[in-house]
Amino acid sequence: MSLSNYSASLIRYPDLGFSLDTSLMDLDASWLEGMSGKIEKAFVDLQKLEAGEIANPDEGRMVGHYWLRKPELAPTDELRAAITGPLAALKEFAVKVHGGEVAAPGGERFENLLLIGIGGSALGPQLVNDALGHDSQLNIHFFDNTDPAGIDRTLAEIGQTGLSRTLVLVVSKSGGTPETRNGMVEAKAAYDAAGLDFGKHAVAITGEGSKLDKFADEEGFLAKFPMEDWVGGRTSVMSTVGLVPAALQGIDIDDFLAGAAAMDEETRKADAGTNAAMRLALAWHAAGNGKGEKDMVVLPYKDSLVLFSKYLQQLVMESLGKSEDLDGNTVHQGIAVYGNKGSTDQHAYVQQLRDGVPNFFATFIEVRKGRDGDTIEVEPGNTSADYLQGFLRGTRKALYESGRKSITISIGEVNPFTLGMLIALFERAVSFYASLVNINAYHQPGVEAGKKAAATFLDLLNAVRGRLTADPKNAAEVAYEVDGDPEDVYHCLNHLAANGEVQIALGDTPEGDTFSL
Numbered sequence: 001m002s003l004s005n006y007s008a009s010l011i012r013y014p015d016l017g018f019s020l021d022t023s024l025m026d027l028d029a030s031w032l033e034g035m036s037g038k039i040e041k042a043f044v045d046l047q048k049l050e051a052g053e054i055a056n057p058d059e060g061r062m063v064g065h066y067w068l069r070k071p072e073l074a075p076t077d078e079l080r081a082a083i084t085g086p087l088a089a090l091k092e093f094a095v096k097v098h099g100g101e102v103a104a105p106g107g108e109r110f111e112n113l114l115l116i117g118i119g120g121s122a123l124g125p126q127l128v129n130d131a132l133g134h135d136s137q138l139n140i141h142f143f144d145n146t147d148p149a150g151i152d153r154t155l156a157e158i159g160q161t162g163l164s165r166t167l168v169l170v171v172s173k174s175g176g177t178p179e180t181r182n183g184m185v186e187a188k189a190a191y192d193a194a195g196l197d198f199g200k201h202a203v204a205i206t207g208e209g210s211k212l213d214k215f216a217d218e219e220g221f222l223a224k225f226p227m228e229d230w231v232g233g234r235t236s237v238m239s240t241v242g243l244v245p246a247a248l249q250g251i252d253i254d255d256f257l258a259g260a261a262a263m264d265e266e267t268r269k270a271d272a273g274t275n276a277a278m279r280l281a282l283a284w285h286a287a288g289n290g291k292g293e294k295d296m297v298v299l300p301y302k303d304s305l306v307l308f309s310k311y312l313q314q315l316v317m318e319s320l321g322k323s324e325d326l327d328g329n330t331v332h333q334g335i336a337v338y339g340n341k342g343s344t345d346q347h348a349y350v351q352q353l354r355d356g357v358p359n360f361f362a363t364f365i366e367v368r369k370g371r372d373g374d375t376i377e378v379e380p381g382n383t384s385a386d387y388l389q390g391f392l393r394g395t396r397k398a399l400y401e402s403g404r405k406s407i408t409i410s411i412g413e414v415n416p417f418t419l420g421m422l423i424a425l426f427e428r429a430v431s432f433y434a435s436l437v438n439i440n441a442y443h444q445p446g447v448e449a450g451k452k453a454a455a456t457f458l459d460l461l462n463a464v465r466g467r468l469t470a471d472p473k474n475a476a477e478v479a480y481e482v483d484g485d486p487e488d489v490y491h492c493l494n495h496l497a498a499n500g501e502v503q504i505a506l507g508d509t510p511e512g513d514t515f516s517l
């Protein structure tokens, strides 16, 4: 560790208060030289993507999330209008909600938001809320699962009386995601039970013509905001998906977009020496041998960024976790991402990072400013912020001393502009990395397998339900009747027993368990 090595390895954008330090990644100059062909291609690939090429060949789609913060970039007037129109409309909608012009049927102002969505239709709003929502004009709650107990917990937080002052945002690009549909059905049931008109409290954010879009029309939703097919779920936080809730919360969305645009601007430059997103992608490549051999541990030293690793998990893993490359070769690519926050995790899992399996590289996120306003000394001469900085610097060094590499990203403070910057940095690093390893970062074919298997399980569950009688039967007997896999049938029966639909009499093993009405 030396100041000259640090200086030589640092990319900083002083106007943005941003720096990226890869000095502890030990990037080898000759290796970088050898990568120059791929680097050039990655720059060209991203230029073409931004110019509107079909960068998602499997789905035949353009990839337009970079246009969202610079609509001038969009290749046609129609596409530009699809960004600027909804942006103006959502701002106007937020002003009307804040001013009470758009209000609940009884005239009450909306005080709460309930966002129903999953994956890219929830993670961005959750991150934005956690990082920036502390002075929110509306309190936000989430249904991001089909867990009934989780739904009940959230409804209890809102309270029976709060429901009438709650604006519900149903967010689904496809408009057909089962978890989100279930959440909406559960929310509607709660409104119905309270004697409230769900539609008069609801807003849909979805693709035009989707099931949700049609349902919104039928139920007379208060408003609808479109989601375009050229924005992927995991990069949708700067589309209507992230901006509608953020604007309603009173978060400065212009600053958020400006931060992303500023990072895009810097990392659009085709110069590997100064391009932070390319440097990040190269560091990932070097660490994991271009095959994801090292996991990415994300450690922001700031409570308000605790969800950033969870957000990056989807952005990086759903984008890069692919079985085939663009030429059809089997590659099984990806980079595993996990993390939480420092210094908290020094008391949880940093022990393994320092001494255990060396299968990762760390990404520290440093926020230079400790707090707004006055501070106290927690001991003579030192503040809490001094400690936070000490722990970050100390851990980074301790890891390096035991051969664990790390990246350090620094920002001045957490605000809409800097959060926009950070998100853009990782989005562009993902685009570059995908080019370096020749994969399509913009589809997610693997997600479908689990969804299909879940649908098959539900069909089986319904068939099993139809076979239950007062006579006890074991799983093999029911499986024979429904022509199903005995283990799957057993799990159906066990599920029904756990939820009071059937009685279970335990045998010596699951094979001997019997079930009856």
Ligand SMILES: O=P(O)(O)OC[C@H]1O[C@H](O)[C@H](O)[C@@H](O)[C@@H]1O
Pocket (backbone or CB within 6 Å): 118, 119, 120, 121, 171, 172, 173, 174, 175, 176, 177, 180, 233, 234, 318, 444, 447
């Ligand atoms: O917005 P939706 O269409 O409801 O999709 C929500 C999420 O579910 C899918 O399974 C995808 O893997 C995610 O990329 C997406 O963000």
